[in-house]
Amino acid sequence: MLTEAKRVTKFVLQYFSANLQSAMEYRGAFLSQIIFMFVNNIMLLFFWWVLFSKIESLNGWSFQHIMRLYAIASGAYAVKAILFGGSFSLSSTIAEGGLDFYLALPKPVLLHVLVSRSFASAWGDLVFGLAIFLLTVSPSIGMLLAFVILILAGGLVMTSFAVIAHSLSFWVGYGARLADELTEALLTFSLYPEGIFSAVTRWVLYTLIPAGFVSYLPVRIMDEFSWPYVGLLGFFVLGIVLVARFIFYRGLKRYESGNLVVTNAAG
Amino acid sequence: MVRAGHLKKYLQVAEISLTNRVVYLADHFASSIFLLLILFIFSQLWRTVLGAGGTLAGLDSTGMLWYMVFTEVIVISTPAYHRLVSDEVKSGDIAYKLNRPYSYTLYYLAAHCGEFAIRFVTNLAIGAVFAYLTMGPLQVAWAQLGWVIISFSLAMVLTFLMNFSLALLAFWFEDNRPFFWIQSKLVFIFGGMFVPVEAYPAGLRIVSYLLPMRYGVSAPARLMVDFDYAFLWQVLLGQFIWATILSLITAAMFQKGVRRVHVNGG
Numbered sequence: 420m421l422t423e424a425k426r427v428t429k430f431v432l433q434y435f436s437a438n439l440q441s442a443m444e445y446r447g448a449f450l451s452q453i454i455f456m457f458v459n460n461i462m463l464l465f466f467w468w469v470l471f472s473k474i475e476s477l478n479g480w481s482f483q484h485i486m487r488l489y490a491i492a493s494g495a496y497a498v499k500a501i502l503f504g505g506s507f508s509l510s511s512t513i514a515e516g517g518l519d520f521y522l523a524l525p526k527p528v529l530l531h532v533l534v535s536r537s538f539a540s541a542w543g544d545l546v547f548g549l550a551i552f553l554l555t556v557s558p559s560i561g562m563l564l565a566f567v568i569l570i571l572a573g574g575l576v577m578t579s580f581a582v583i584a585h586s587l588s589f590w591v592g593y594g595a596r597l598a599d600e601l602t603e604a605l606l607t608f609s610l611y612p613e614g615i616f617s618a619v620t621r622w623v624l625y626t627l628i629p630a631g632f633v634s635y636l637p638v639r640i641m642d643e644f645s646w647p648y649v650g651l652l653g654f655f656v657l658g659i660v661l662v663a664r665f666i667f668y669r670g671l672k673r674y675e676s677g678n679l680v681v682t683n684a685a686g
Numbered sequence: 687m688v689r690a691g692h693l694k695k696y697l698q699v700a701e702i703s704l705t706n707r708v709v710y711l712a713d714h715f716a717s718s719i720f721l722l723l724i725l726f727i728f729s730q731l732w733r734t735v736l737g738a739g740g741t742l743a744g745l746d747s748t749g750m751l752w753y754m755v756f757t758e759v760i761v762i763s764t765p766a767y768h769r770l771v772s773d774e775v776k777s778g779d780i781a782y783k784l785n786r787p788y789s790y791t792l793y794y795l796a797a798h799c800g801e802f803a804i805r806f807v808t809n810l811a812i813g814a815v816f817a818y819l820t821m822g823p824l825q826v827a828w829a830q831l832g833w834v835i836i837s838f839s840l841a842m843v844l845t846f847l848m849n850f851s852l853a854l855l856a857f858w859f860e861d862n863r864p865f866f867w868i869q870s871k872l873v874f875i876f877g878g879m880f881v882p883v884e885a886y887p888a889g890l891r892i893v894s895y896l897l898p899m900r901y902g903v904s905a906p907a908r909l910m911v912d913f914d915y916a917f918l919w920q921v922l923l924g925q926f927i928w929a930t931i932l933s934l935i936t937a938a939m940f941q942k943g944v945r946r947v948h949v950n951g952g
Contacts, residue, residue, distance in 0.1 A: 455867060462871050466880045470735070472887065473742060478734055600719050611727050615734045 430461035430526065431534050435502060449539050452538045456543025457550075460493055463610070464551075478614030485612060487641055491569055492634040494548030496616035498574025499581070500541030506578050509585035509603075510595040513614040519676045529667045533578065556641070569637040570658045573609075576632045580605055586663075589670025601628075609634040629659065658682040695788060696796040703765075703800030718812045721758055725813060728754050728880070729820040735783040735871065743885035748821040749911050750881075752753050756812035756907035757879050760838075763805035764845050767794050768853035768866070775856035791850065791940060798846040806838075827913035833922075834913065837906040840925040847932035857943030872897065878904030898928040 442449050464486065471482040499506060512518060512532060521531045548570065556562050584598040591597075608630035613621055625631035632655045640648045732747040740746065745753060771794060774780040783790055817824070827834075852869060855862040873879065875890075877899035882893055894900045905921040 455864075459871070462874055465875055469881055469886060473734060473885065603720065604723055607723055607727065611731065615727075615731045617730060649725065 427527070427530065430530070431502060433536070434534040438501075442537065442539035442542075446521045447540075453543040453546060456540045457547045460489065460544065460547040464489060476522075477612060480614045481529060483555050484638060484642070486551050487638045488612060488634050489610065490548045490552035490555065490566070491573055491637045491641075492548075492606070493544040494566065494570030495573025495609070495633050496554070496606060497545035497548060498570050499577040500538040501545065502537070502574065503578040504536035504538050504541075505533040506543040506581040506585065507538075508536070508595075509533075509582060510588035510598045512593070513585070513588040513670075513674065514593045516547040516676050518671070518674055522676075526661065528671065529582065529664060533582070569640065571650075572652055573633040575601075575656050575661055576629055577605060577609075579659040580629060583659075583662040583666050586666045586670045589673045604628055605630055605633065606643070620667065632656070632659075642663055692788075699788075699793055700800030700803075703797040704758070704804045707801050707804045715718050718756035718809060721762060721809060721813055722816055724758065725751065725755065725816050726820075729817075732913065733821075743882040744857055745882065745912060748817075748824070751817050751821045752824045752911045753882060754880065755810070755906050757840055757877070757903050757908050759806060759809040759813050760841060760903050760907065761873065761877075761879065762846070763802050763809050764849070765798055765801040765805065767798050767801075767846075767851035769796075771850060771853035772856040775854065776860075778947065780889050780944070784944060786946070791936065794850060795843070795846055798850075799842060802842050802845075825912060826910075829932055830913050831917075833918055834906065834910050837909050837918070840922070840929060841902045841906045843929055843934065844898055844925060847929065847936055848898060848902065851932060851936045854939045854943050857946050858904075858937070873899045873903060876900055877902060878907075882908050884908075897925075898932065901925045901928050 467482060467485045470477075471485070475481075505512070508530060516534065518528065521528045521535075524531065530565050549566070552562075552566050579596070581602045584601040585594070587597060588594040608624055608628055613624065613631065613635040616624065621631070624635070632652060636648060636652050640652065729751050732750045736742060736747040736750065743748060771780075774783065780790070783793075786793075814824075848864075848869065852862060852865045854867075855865055859865075876894040876897045878884065878894065883894040883900050883904050886894065894904075901921065901924045905917075905924065909918060909921055
């Protein structure tokens, strides 16, 4: 079990390193993408800055809470886009017979598809998340570690949700649009404080569209640390990862390979 | 200048552009999910922030949501012809269009208006139904609606001129996408996408009054939800001044730019 976990981690890190080197090949483009994304995210905070210049608090949420929410949500998104970039186009890979390539290799198919792509611009989200986070807490190694763990948890929730949404393509054919809309909904809800939503909406956001576990609960953990919250987050992350894995491999049994001739390069 | 007899062909271009869009109407409705999502979030946000009786920049929670319906609808209904123009300039395909019996700029203005009109109507239908069901009706100043439509029409022309002039930068820059990116951010802030610019701190508010984005997005939306004659004259003046300035800039850029086009026979 431990050896398997080590092997998987090594595999993910090898791909991460290869993807990073590939992005760094065009250093100017890489840096400009990071800067653009950073500025883009700052612009999103502008609205909240204007709003909180008019009000003191929003159902217990202050501007500082909003900044933390953005730090965690953009960090989680960065984890998904940098480490598991293949999750963005999984339904196209399924519908166009692109899994053939991965099926022929001796690595776990789902993990291999997920780590095979990475988005350089997401480094901008990561830098933004980290910078905003450091602005809202008194920086320490412990806090930094907590940030990394929380964005990893959020990133795994986002990735698993994307896998579930995109795996619908095994049953409905080309489901890229539906999957994109579902994943977009998760990201959008993650960027708004739960304090504004009604009880019914909150229930949805902790179950069907789990934005609560991407950003609301992590912000609460940072704000008022408690082991039950940490346990709940850990339990949900493990659960959704297993459900996503189960649905993907269940769908894979229905997979029909394509005869499209493509060139793939894998590390 | 366009002679009256020539106007017909541009109206036909607009009609073709509009008809093309009608063909894909089902697809268009399906792509409005994001509009509903963002309106849903803001309906809950404004209800929480403003509650009963609270106002922001003079608008209550119902007014704020309807304001957002109009700003969002303007932005998402704006067609992306600027990408086509950029590609034509970069690839040199523009040379094939220059010798046709129409003005290149007016051709795209007509196509822009045709597509904008149909997208605006369908997006507004979706947004309006949602806003009506969640927040209640908008108090429309029916007697003054003609003025509001004029303002929306000028906003449509302004957004075209802004995008078209940026697209023409392709004559001088290999990659003009960063300019569009910057413009989209300026529209978000100074166009008052989420909140009327009147809610901004004084410095930012003044900057937004001086830039064209406000007259393309925020001002007509605000006029629709909170009509006021003094505001109307201010908006129409701003729109007219910016339409004139941008028309002159676009014409000058186009004249200078086409001189850089080299046509090789063979």
